[in-house]
Amino acid sequence: MNRVRWWVPVLILALTVGQLAVAEWVPGIDRFADKAFGARLLAYPAMMLLVPAIWWLVVKRRRPDAPPPYGAFSLVMLGFLVDVTGNSLDLYDSVTWWDDMNHFVNWFFLLSGIGLLIAGPVRPGWARVLMIVGLGAVLAIGWELGEWYTFIRHGTEIDTAYEDTLGDEVLGTLGALCAGLLVARGLRESDTVR
Incomplete structure (x- = not known):
């Protein structure tokens, strides 16, 4: 978990926000219509940063020398990137099983990251x-x-x-x-x- 570098969760966040920005502000892309990308542009980065923020407030305050668990942070964030990328590639509408696989795999990522932090x-x-x-x-x-x-x-x-x-x-x-x-x-x- 500590072998993952700081730039991995930063890259995941940047790729997610970049795709959300395209979905919200580039006109004429039908696959993004009526899928609440304006709300996602605000909510996804907030949810992606919630776990690292809580870790910094709780753990770093008690143990300033604790190395940040960038691997766990990356796992928590990865599901958001997968979701947005699935929309960007139009997989939700073109691959019938994509939505189902997404819920399984993204919850695996999310709970693996959270589990590593709290269990x-x-x-x-x-x-x-x-x-x-x-x-x-x-x-x-x-x-x-x-x-x-x-x-x-x-x-x-x-x-x-x-x-x-x-x-x-x-x-x-x-x-x-x-x-x-x-x-x-x-x-x-x-x-x-x-």
């Missing part, structure tokens, strides 16, 4: 998994509420929103489960080495 002191290993999965399920529900509020409730997807929302929440939770299992195993191995 270390949690014992036993099954409690680590349960904490990460539970947090992933709550975040999946919150995400779907945000999607509904920003572009589904008044958009063209309202007829299929219920089934899609349930599927997205399940896939996000399964991604969190995989992240929880991987993080718990990795932390168990690092506990053994110490």
Whole structure:
């Protein structure tokens, strides 16, 4: 986790914001229409920077010599880049399984990063998994509420929103489960080495 350099999360943030800016301010690109890119341009960078900001406020205040976990920060941010890139490449409309895969993989990234940051002191290993999965399920529900509020409730997807929302929440939770299992195993191995 500490082998990732500072510029990796900065690059992920810059690539995400750059694509969001194109989606919002370059006219005439149909694939960006009615997908709340104005809201995303504000919300995505804020959400991407929330975890590093909390880490700096909580951990750096207590332990000024603690090295920043740029790997965990990168994992938290990576899902936002994948989401925006999927829109930029028109994968949501041209690849039928893209949205489903996105929810699974992005929750895996997000909860792997968060899990690496918060699960270390949690014992036993099954409690680590349960904490990460539970947090992933709550975040999946919150995400779907945000999607509904920003572009589904008044958009063209309202007829299929219920089934899609349930599927997205399940896939996000399964991604969190995989992240929880991987993080718990990795932390168990690092506990053994110490």
